[in-house]
Amino acid sequence: MLVRIRSKEGTVRVEVNPTDDVVVLGQKIAAILNIADPVSIMISDQPQVAGARRIFDFWGKSLASIGVQHGDLLFVTIDTSSSEELESTPTLPAVAIEDHTSIISPPMAPVMVDAVDEYLEKQSGLIKRGRDPKFCKHTVNGMCDYCMPMEPYDSRYLEQNKIKHMSFHAYLRQLNAAQKGKDAQAAGSAKAVAPLEEPNYKVKVPCKGRHAPWPEGICTKCQPSAVTLQSQPFRLVDYIEFSAASLIDNFIHYWRSTGCQRFGYLYGRYEPYTEVPLGIKAVVEAIYEPPQQTALDGVALAPQYFGSEEEARIDAVALACGLRRVGCIFTDLIDDGTSRGTVVTKRHVDSYFLSSLECCFAAEMQRRHPNTTSTSYSTSGKFGSKFVTCVLSGNEEGHVDVAGYQVSNTCVAMVDAGIVEPSVKPSVMRVKEAVAGVRYVPEVFYKYKNKYGVNVQESAKPTFPVDYLLVNVSHGFPQTAKPLFTASTPFPIENRIGLDTQDFDALRRYLTVPDFANAVSDFHLLCFVMGMGVLGKLEFETLVRVAMSKDPTEVAKLVELGGWKTLQMVMQESVKAAPQSHLGHTSAVSSPPMSRTGSTASSAAGSAGRAAPELISCRHCTLLNPGTNVNCEICSLPLRD
Missing domain, CATH: 3.40.140.10 (Cytidine Deaminase, domain 2)
Known part of the structure; x- marks a missing residue:
């Protein structure tokens, strides 16, 4: 739905959902109006400032629950309280889906930079060069222009190594070097400012120009500049x-x-x-x-x-x-x-x-x-x-x-x-x-070289x-493969209707292998198990550790947990609904780890084995076949050496 927001900057439209937390509306208002502290936003359905309330008063409430509907007009003002009062105000909470993901970051929270970026930011990035036997005339410990390290954005190095696009951190070093030079010339300082700015081709709303807001009015201050396409x-x-x-x-x-x-x-x-x-x-x-x-x-x-x-x-x-x-x-x-x-x-x-x-x-x-x-x-x-x-x-x-x-x-x-x-x-x-x-x-333009080798600029309308x-x-691919997930046979892949089936019986048959730790080391299996909702947080975290580390100690912890025992019982219930020809899958091979106090699955496996001594298990697909068969009824492979 669309909600109109009126402030001293003008009127703007904000798109939200009725089920969104008020935090969502507050962050969108802060982004549009360039408000540094979203906590200072005050909203009201009346133009009088006296009736406005701070937005953090509505924590945990949806827009529909406070009566905000499609087309409503809200009046926004900024709280002018003292800085001490604002500092004591708690930040807005994150809105979470269930308890394992966040869709909105808390305002004013520190930016979480990727670990790889933090690592590369600390590196010098200089490209080392050896001594040039032809041009270097100095001693072994000396250095000259022919052997001194090059910057990671050096155009000659990029061209020689056919690097069309330099790395992002090399690009940052290039921008910083240029900015430091400008600052040093202008103010005698080498302090660098933030050099990155993402392009934005939307009309700026609100505009500080004295005209009606877009789409009623537009000026050179709020309209986007022309676009010149280049690699x-x-x-x-x-x-x-x-x-x-x-x-x-x-x-x-x-x-x-x-x-x-x-x-x-x-x-x-x-x-x-x-x-x-x-x-x-x-x-x-x-x-x-x-x-x-x-x-x-x-x-x-x-x-x-x-x-x-x-x-x-x-x-x-x-x-x-x-x-x-x-x-x-x-x-x-x-x-x-x-x-x-x-x-x-x-x-x-x-x-x-x-x-x-x-x-x-x-x-x-x-x-x-x-x-x-x-x-x-x-x-x-x-x-x-x-x-x-x-x-x-x-x-x-x-x-x-x-x-x-x-x-x-x-x-x-x-x-x-x-x-x-x-x-x-x-x-x-x-x-x-x-x-x-x-x-x-x-206006959108792009440049290219014509048949005479001359750079020509042409309008990109209608196409480019x-x-x-x-x-x-x-x-x-790596020279030596060391994948995180090591299952030799993949678990049935999700959402492949008519080709692969993910259900309790498929999980039971998949886990009836001797090497249980490697069997559960499969991303599709982990996703399916979590979606079943049987395991709690502790059980699932333990299962993930088993899949990642293959540690027998973690396996022993897993099989003693109540959630895992419940999962075993649920899987075993699927045996009753399965055709008789598939019941032998559990008894033909080792069952998944269970607790030392006993298990329904292992008991059923032993009972099936005693009830059908004349059957022989296929070593390829684990199906139980009559002992008189030479080849498996399912995979047609030899049952014996």
């Missing part, structure tokens, strides 16, 4: 590392089985990347596949997943494993019909690498996952995003390959302002038409190439 010189992620090749194999298994495309979120962590000066790499440990509708030519994501309890739960599982959402991946594969396992090559230099529709999606994902920076670099504490987009498609040889991308900050700002939209032709982006009083579209928006990110 972004830096990237926030320099490399994407998949911890194991099985991640990609398991993901494209869906396409191999159905012929339909697939989408997934990448969960991992950020680490320093030593191949690039002050570089950052995203290490991918798991791929989660959200609810989606798949087709031969694309994927439609379920809109109810965004902001849902399921999304928060998956992020909470990742956080418990020390991971976070670092990107997304999707397939664009078409078999070429040669029966050689090759696919059609669709994305190349003469067509496109990332379509305009995919660029808009990547921009929206990057907007939702901002990168936090120190306030010494950005006054807002945010700049760009580390969120990456990967596509699985055919390379020039027709083999399935991964390509990694980000879109520029300019692209994110243009999509956020609603001034561009996808085109029917995937290689070009369309600039929307301006609509009087509804949508303001600034998407290449101006792309930032390439290299990818690869």
